[in-house]
Amino acid sequence: MTERLGSVKRTDPSVVRLFGKPVAFSPLLDEIPVGLVILDLDRRVAMMNRSAEALTGMSRDEARGLPCRHVVRSNLCLQRCPLPEMSSESEPVCLEGDIISRDRERIPVRTTFAPLEDPEGRLVGFLEALEDLRMLQALDASKGRVYSFGQIIGRSSQMQRIYEILPGVAQTDSSVLVTGETGTGKDLLAEAIHQASGRAKGPFVKVNCGALPESLLESELFGHEKGAFTGAGESKPGRFRLAHNGTLFLTEIGDLPLTLQVKLLTFLDDHVIYPLGSTKGVRVDVRIIAATHRDLKQMVREGRFREDLLFRLNVVRLHIPPLRERGGDVRLLLDHFLRAFTSQFQKPIRGFTDEALERLMRHPYPGNVRELRNIVEYAVNLCNRDRVGPDHLPPYLLEEPEAPAAKEAGGGEQPPVREQPAGGPGRVSESTTWMELERRMILEALLKAKGRRSRAAEILGWGRSTLWRKMKRHGIDG
Structure with a gap:
């Protein structure tokens, strides 16, 4: 049965008739690398595709039935939303603005609003197409920079070496391990790799492995089925599925619990995930970039990190040097x-x-x-x-x-000693x-x-x- 767009139902995605036969509609939308949100006449979400889930950070099951402004959360909602004045005869309207994702990230987007009609020409709903503008803005911002790659800035020899190898690394699907001290820009490097790759049109999904307890982190990464545990009233796709055809960035990988390290290793072997509460695997096409400020080799020796996982993540290793070793980059960054x-x-x-x-x-x-x-x-x-x-x-x-x-010649860096300052x-x-x-x-x-x-x-x-x-x-x- 075809789901009507004029009313919101908690049912499976609709089907449409094409060439005289019913065709599944939702999988077609999921293959489009632009966020698509279908609204009913009350401007409540009836359906959204995978790209829209990645942009908003909200699953389609959670979003269905909610007002558009609570899902997209755009600055256009209260200022210039064209939908209240839109009729079946209206032409599509294209506006640029920002949305706020569930992770409180501000994302610049170009939104196209269009009416949806039934075969008789009656208005039955609306379509919103959300195009991520982050890559375009990053390219515009970098035009005047001589010493940069994406949002990364530096002219030291160490950074120039990174710039040289980044384009080649970006064009492969090999796992990447980014290392460096806290604050060196590992997140920016991971996003630069994604934006320079063939997956740039796909989602870039970030997960902090140290921000959630193990029980919540497993569901956040791999998803869960309805009823998998107490409080699981709806199925959840998980970040791996949201990152399908894109990149999953696992920051603070050293904080990943050992049990989840096993599941991650399994995914790297066969690219199949198993949501909580399900015995059926789901194949996803995701590139993994991991980052850490920890010494993973030392953690392997201490039994806190799996050696086989380190080998699988460390296919390509990029180390960002600390700022104190980057010479003239300090002045460049101060001016920037x-x-x-x-x-x-x-x-x-x-x-x-x-x-x-x-x-x-x-x-x-x-x-x-x-x-x-x-x-x-x-x-x-x-x-x-x-x-x-x-x-x-x-x-x-x-x-x-x-x-x-001054350090003594040949003495190396001395460990910090705690003292009570005179001041x-x-x-x-x-x-x-x-x-x-x-x-x-x-x-x-x-x-x-x-x-x-x-x-x-x-x-x-x-x-x-x-x-x-x-x-x-x-x-x-x-």
């Missing part, structure tokens, strides 16, 4: 983020004073590019002159010694560990955000779950 934030905040700031620049250039940046970005954002927020001065920098930068202590508990000395500095950054962000965790996470460039986890690690009560 200053331009970005002065434009965003609409401030007439033209650069840094010599003293501020000297302090910024000698800082070791244990938080890497993310820390540098946050420092510049902090400074632009505080600056009320045409140049950023030392008084606009975060306090811990002003408390650093005037010149870094009081708030002072950051050269021997301060990254854990202490990270705790200080969190406290400053919370102070600036007046205790609002979501705003503090934005200031730090983290997700809310990441901030919550780090606050718990440092014993900070929010």
Whole structure:
């Protein structure tokens, strides 16, 4: 039976008659690499394809029957939505705007609105086609950059080497393991690989393996069937199925529990997943990119990571060097983020004073590019002159010694030693560990955000779950 678009039903997707025979409609829509949402006359979701699920982060079963504005969550919904004025005679309308995904990510899209008619010409619903514009915007933004690949910026020899091999890596379907310290830009590198690959039209789905407990993470990755466990009232496709024909990015892969490491290894062998509560496998076409700041070889020796999984993930390994080893990239990044934030905040700031620049250039940046970005954002927020001065920098930068202590020849890098600074508990000395500095950054962000965790996470460039986890690690009560 064909499902009517004029009313929403909790039934299987509709079929249409083509060449005199019924044809399954939903699988046809799933093969289109553009998000498609079909609405009834009340502008409630009747059907959506896999690309729309990946964009919105919401499954079709969850979305069915909900108002469009609660699923797509576009800035056009309250400002310029053309659907209220649309009739069966209306021409399609194309508008650009942003949507907010379920993961609270802002995604630029081009939305085409069109009426749907029955054979008699009566209006029975609407079609929304959502085209992801992230790749196009990234290409436009990179036109003026000489030293960049996608959103990655750097002119050091290490970064140039990465730029050279990225195009070739992107054109294969081999698993990629991205390593590097926290804040070096592993997420940007993974997305750059996806956007330069033949899968760029498909979804790029990111999962933080350390953000959820094991029971929830398994369902999030592999999906579940209705009734698979208490509270599973509807079937859920999982991130693997949402990433079909695209890329699944597993960040913090070192935090993946051993039991799920086995399931991931099984998928890498046969590209079949088994949702919770189902004995029937589902074949999906997904490329895996994993990232970690941990030493996976050491975790293998400790029995916390499977060696066979490491071999399967480590087909292509890309290491992003820490910012302290990238020479002139610091100045390049300072200028880039200053331009970005002065434009965003609409401030007439033209650069840094010599003293501020000297302090910024000698800082070791244990938080890497993310820390540098946050420092510049902090400074632009505080600056009320045409140049950023030392008084606009975060306090811990002003408390650093005037010149870094030289290492003994051949002595290598010495481990940090905890000491009580003479300047009081708030002072950051050269021997301060990254854990202490990270705790200080969190406290400053919370102070600036007046205790609002979501705003503090934005200031730090983290997700809310990441901030919550780090606050718990440092014993900070929010």
